[in-house]
Amino acid sequence: MTQRKLTRDDLRAAAEKYKNWGKWGPADEIGTLNYTSAEDIVAAARLVKKGKVISLALNFDQHGPQGAKSTYPAMGRINPVHTMLRTGTDAYSGVLDHRGIRAADDMVVMPLQCGTQWDGLGHIFYENYMWNGYDCREVTSNGAQKCGIEKTKNRMVGRGVFLDVARAKGKKWLEDGYAITCADLDQTAEMQKVKVRRGDFVIVRTGQMEAKLEAKSWDGYPGGDAPGFGFETLEWIKRTELAALASDTWGCEVRPNESEKGINQPWHWITIPMMGMTMGEIFYVKELSEDCAADGVYEFLFVAPAIPITGAVGSPTNPLAIK
Amino acid sequence: MTQRKLTRDDLRAAAEKYKNWGKWGPADEIGTLNYTSAEDIVAAARLVKKGKVISLALNFDQHGPQGAKSTYPAMGRINPVHTMLRTGTDAYSGVLDHRGIRAADDMVVMPLQCGTQWDGLGHIFYENYMWNGYDCREVTSNGAQKCGIEKTKNRMVGRGVFLDVARAKGKKWLEDGYAITCADLDQTAEMQKVKVRRGDFVIVRTGQMEAKLEAKSWDGYPGGDAPGFGFETLEWIKRTELAALASDTWGCEVRPNESEKGINQPWHWITIPMMGMTMGEIFYVKELSEDCAADGVYEFLFVAPAIPITGAVGSPTNPLAIK
Amino acid sequence: MTQRKLTRDDLRAAAEKYKNWGKWGPADEIGTLNYTSAEDIVAAARLVKKGKVISLALNFDQHGPQGAKSTYPAMGRINPVHTMLRTGTDAYSGVLDHRGIRAADDMVVMPLQCGTQWDGLGHIFYENYMWNGYDCREVTSNGAQKCGIEKTKNRMVGRGVFLDVARAKGKKWLEDGYAITCADLDQTAEMQKVKVRRGDFVIVRTGQMEAKLEAKSWDGYPGGDAPGFGFETLEWIKRTELAALASDTWGCEVRPNESEKGINQPWHWITIPMMGMTMGEIFYVKELSEDCAADGVYEFLFVAPAIPITGAVGSPTNPLAIK
Amino acid sequence: MTQRKLTRDDLRAAAEKYKNWGKWGPADEIGTLNYTSAEDIVAAARLVKKGKVISLALNFDQHGPQGAKSTYPAMGRINPVHTMLRTGTDAYSGVLDHRGIRAADDMVVMPLQCGTQWDGLGHIFYENYMWNGYDCREVTSNGAQKCGIEKTKNRMVGRGVFLDVARAKGKKWLEDGYAITCADLDQTAEMQKVKVRRGDFVIVRTGQMEAKLEAKSWDGYPGGDAPGFGFETLEWIKRTELAALASDTWGCEVRPNESEKGINQPWHWITIPMMGMTMGEIFYVKELSEDCAADGVYEFLFVAPAIPITGAVGSPTNPLAIK
Secondary structure: OOOOOEOHHHHHHHHHHHOOOOOOOOOOOOHHHHHOOHHHHHHHHOOOOOOOEEEOOOOEOOOOOOOOOOOOOOOOOOOOEEEEEEOHHHHHHOOOHHHOOEEOEEEEEEEOOOOOEEEOOOOEEEOOEOHHHOEHHHEEOOEEOOOOHHHHOOOOEEEEEEEOHHHHOOOOOOOOOOEEOHHHHHHHHHHOOOOOOOOOEEEEOOOHHHHHHHHOOOOOOOOOOEOEEOOOHHHHHHHHOOOEEEEOOOOOEOEOOOEOOOOOOHHHHHHHHHHOOEEEEOOOOHHHHHHHHHHOOOEEEEEOOOOOEOOOOEEEOOOEEEO | OOOOOEOHHHHHHHHHHHOOOOOOOOOOOOHHHHHOOHHHHHHHHOOOOOOOEEEOOOOEOOOOOOOOOOOOOOOOOOOOEEEEEEOHHHHHHOOOHHHOOEEOEEEEEEEOOOOOEEEOOOOEEEOOEOHHHOEHHHEEOOEEOOOOHHHHOOOOEEEEEEEOHHHHOOOOOOOOOOEEOHHHHHHHHHHOOOOOOOOOEEEEOOOHHHHHHHHOOOOOOOOOOEOEEOOOHHHHHHHHOOOEEEEOOOOOEOEOOOEOOOOOOHHHHHHHHHHOOEEEEOOOOHHHHHHHHHHOOOEEEEEOOOOOEOOOOEEEOOOEEEO | OOOOOEOHHHHHHHHHHHOOOOOOOOOOOOHHHHHOOHHHHHHHHOOOOOOOEEEOOOOEOOOOOOOOOOOOOOOOOOOOEEEEEEOHHHHHHOOOHHHOOEEOEEEEEEEOOOOOEEEOOOOEEEOOEOHHHOEHHHEEOOEEOOOOHHHHOOOOEEEEEEEOHHHHOOOOOOOOOOEEOHHHHHHHHHHOOOOOOOOOEEEEOOOHHHHHHHHOOOOOOOOOOEOEEOOOHHHHHHHHOOOEEEEOOOOOEOEOOOEOOOOOOHHHHHHHHHHOOEEEEOOOOHHHHHHHHHHOOOEEEEEOOOOOEOOOOEEEOOOEEEO | OOOOOEOHHHHHHHHHHHOOOOOOOOOOOOHHHHHOOHHHHHHHHOOOOOOOEEEOOOOEOOOOOOOOOOOOOOOOOOOOEEEEEEOHHHHHHOOOHHHOOEEOEEEEEEEOOOOOEEEOOOOEEEOOEOHHHOEHHHEEOOEEOOOOHHHHOOOOEEEEEEEOHHHHOOOOOOOOOOEEOHHHHHHHHHHHOOOOOOOOEEEEOOOHHHHHHHHOOOOOOOOOOEOEEOOOHHHHHHHHOOOEEEEOOOOOEOEOOOEOOOOOOHHHHHHHHHHOOEEEEOOOOHHHHHHHHHHOOOEEEEEOOOOOEOOOOEEEOOOEEEO
């Protein structure tokens, strides 16, 4: 890993090198999710051997990571606001009885990327383009006319592979600013005796979320410094032909970024709009990490459906590892 | 099926008869979802043979069923309101460039039961009680302190069985007001050569949603008259020991209800608070129906995680039938 | 009034003719509200003689005009959604007592233009410009960086003049599609023995809202056909040098519009971005109409503060006529 | 002022002593706002002599006081979330042109008590009662069936009197925990040569908000320790027969409270449900303070309409002092 800061020229070169536009036809809106075949799904289902389901979602509530202190500018995201439309206290008070039924009802207000979530392909633009060369003006105030998260409706199923990089490196968690390398990923896989294959859903643990949970404070987590994927891992992503990649940090990518001032999240510039890779963030992997360490099995059936909100550029999800 | 209207005494008797309180211990918060065992999950995964994933969710947008005309009082639910926090048009206009990244972001405001959804066990009360005998005052304006939907986080996985009652009865769709009987369910299963077993997730098709989609109008759907489960199916639910039940209507239960004036949704009074049965509503089953009719296979791996919104009494879901 | 449809050339000519850009300096963000002087406010206060306050607001709730049927494309606005965060039923149920106080709290989700409202100067653009020649890209997903409604914070006070055009023309209400002319406005003022002066807040009654209220249906109101200002009234607005103009319809302007296909709301194209005129819509004027007819006094102190939501392009308001 | 902590017995005695129930009839829903007569409004309008309008509202945005650190339990209120439905960047990008008009539109999500606001009479309960003896169960998840803020629609107009207690005591701001006494209020009025009269709207400055603004941090403001009205001022409120009272703090009342553990906001227990007094909070009075100090005039026309959200227990407001 060079210490030289990435420039716009570097990004331009990477954009060309890793561009998958057109690979699945000019009308494609789901990118690397296409890598997962029906056969892969059948094979992934065969990995279910214990009948154990592990959720990789944080609960969605006011204790979520949004609103924590950050040294970076705020993104304007809030934690979910859950409000009741009818309650058990209404029931108890007798005020529902004219309806002939005692029922509670509720509502949520939430940024779609406030918690455990998929970044859809409408989330990041490269210059005036989004995935597959679509014009960025396809994402208007009216939502994403192309690459809306609803296009992934029946796609988030496949073989899950968990790469516990922190554990492989003998650490409780990677330190902020640590850029995960291709070698880290390969060595982790090797130590875990698991191979990443085309169409896989790869989940990488940095341990950063657990550090925050242990500290009982999210300060520094949302948009802050973090361990995460180095720019060079674009090569690894290309080579492995994975379907989607997820991590336990706010934004997958190492922060501070490896780029010059004025370029924020350089890895994102390439992964989403150029490669067409859907990305999972804020995944809770503590329980999965412990389970895999215990049984030595780092592959499983992975099912993580997005809520198909039409035109959304992201979605909350409750990702399940089924072993 | 008698024409006599159900009275409060009938409900009281049914409440006693079908009560599952305590069955899974005094601290249980998930009810019949307990029926699904680890072995059931392993076996369900073995049903994946084609690698085909079928989503049973409607897209979540302003074209959803809420707000349609109804002859019944409105419930106050609206369709999802999806708004953008940053857009591709912002990107194109150059106003994001000071951030060093061109990204879109978004937000949703939605009643949790506005579309394809799980009714959690905090949704309905019987007198002053909720599932397992908890006090209904556990569901306050602050949410459900007991039986919140987040308790089901790693539970919505198992064998799915699809009962296409409309098709079995040779109809495009059942008519509004038709009360599905135990015999209907048994005969459908028999015709389809599928057996419902303990711990299954059973999805029943009335065809009503397709009638509305074909009419290009949801009028009469939300809270309106509908085909659906008759009160007697409580017996069938008890006998089959299913994990959860879902349908393609707004509220599963037949409407007009089979009860006296003043009793609304009598079947709900029993299923949720007394039996502890989680219920799926507004499931889109057209594609599943066609697929099952084509291959003659009415069982599959079913994965339908709720979004674990803490204290919620329901949740949108993107249920997947994996065949 | 010619029957010839307005063309883009007509709009271009009007834009030039009525342009007020620069009139109050290059940094101005409130346009014609500048017409109201301190002396005007003192004089307006002297009009208070009965001590009667008349609200011109509809209540904000689910019975508002949004969501009604329309033959025009929907705008995506909903009625306000008011939800409780704590309730009296919570209090009664004892679940608040650990807080040491029994209190209710609430929340609203609302489009800012869903009810009685001010259109701010960031609401409409002429080509790539907004009021005073600001670039339209000043209104991003992050709100209006220029001409936000908060800039009017201490401005919505002055002499109110009510022009009851429907009554002056001897009608219960003007018919949909009727274009109010300059002569209509002058004759109404004359019949009412009131003169419109520089800096006034002029409220015009078409009666359309009362027609809808009487019909107990808002169908056709939001975005539908309506009586309203004809394009020629731009001349009257210019001549009178009024501060702001309001009406009892959804959009002030006559509908169907007087323009060619492809040009929607031509009068708006000029009033807001070119003239800098803030506009009130969905004003409820029934009570004011009756009061003015009864006492023959059509002028009053008018106070209608916007809620200063930073960067908003509109605001709900509770406009008060104080006589 | 005794150092003895207020007990439930003290509150019970005060509740009896200050109870105004029935004073304006059994159907009254606005309490002390009834004190303002038509003659008072006419007289108040005569106070407008400079034509100067001073807004007492903070802007409503993400920089508001909610979400700041507090040593007390959080109330769950957030700052307003303002989102755009259409933008100038959409306009610039050409994506609105099919509509025939380039327009921006927007929306807000906000707790009604997140900024400058009126506490309505449905906000606080005394045991199972609200203002005028109504049952607290009138405030359900469906809103306040009695005493909703919309009932004040045409009431928030009258003589405003500003009592700059901090300035009168020679301080930049009163310290947190300082309980304002009746004598403080009387002496301030005397020094300012202004008399509080029946039906007045009284605005009291502690300076606390300016301390927070100067510190550029709201930490400690929402729900935190503050200077404010001591319990004994109930007597002053009763004696003056004021219409409504407002201050520049989060909750008007001194904090820490003067009560025993387990009793939170004892003054509120009496003012709202027992006396029927509407209360203004989070008023921004810096500019008013400077203006009054400069011209020596502490009375003015006060107009502060609530947004008439049906069934609301509070409302944002943009209060205007018109001098």
